[in-house]
Amino acid sequence: MKSLLAVMFLGGVALLSGCAFHKQAVVLDAVGPSWLKPAAAGPKGALVVYTAWAPNADFNDMPLLRQYTDYRILSEEGRLLQVVHNSNGSVEEGPQTVELPVGKYRVVARANGYKTVTVPAVILADRLTTVCLDGSALWPDNAALLRSNPVRLPNGEIAGWRANTESLSKP
DSSP states (O other): OHHHHHHHHHHHHHHHHHHHHSOOOEEOOOEEOOSSSOOOSOSEEEEEEEOOBOSSOOTTSSSOOOOBOOEEEEETTSOEEEEEOOOOSSSSOOOOEEEEESEEEEEEEEETTEEEEEEEEEEOTTOEEEEEOSSOOOOTTHHHHHHTOOEEOTTSOEEEEEOOTHHHHOO
16 A cells, blocks of 8 residues: 555656646747838838747758758738748758748747747738748847846747837827
8 A cells, every 4th residue: 555655646746747848839029120121112021930849850851951940920810821831942951931921920939948939920011021920039239138138938038129119009
């Protein structure tokens, strides 16, 4: 009887400790395009999401490249609009650029160290919105980004430029 209780106790401790190390889903503040880049004429914008790296290598393609995990683009209301296979299809490593109409969206993706991250994304005409969830933090103008109150993951890594949602509400 004592051994059965000991096994049940250890099993319960194992289950509870597994829950303690399981990362919860995270919802970030809205990310938008850099305010530093000038706008040009155009009705659509673009989105690039640096998701977590895929855990397994693709040994069927040459050269062997690390690949970003796929992600979903939802409407602001939560309706699935697109599943993005996050590969740019070239030898250069990089995620896919997705052209989208001006508006507010939700990106649901894997991030380094997190199970799932939901990032509200604002797309403006002829502007690029970049979301960085892979932990690389390769920002072209890091000093300006730091001064701009960027959107951050809970661990402090920068996920992107803070969105200016007021620009969408103007006629």
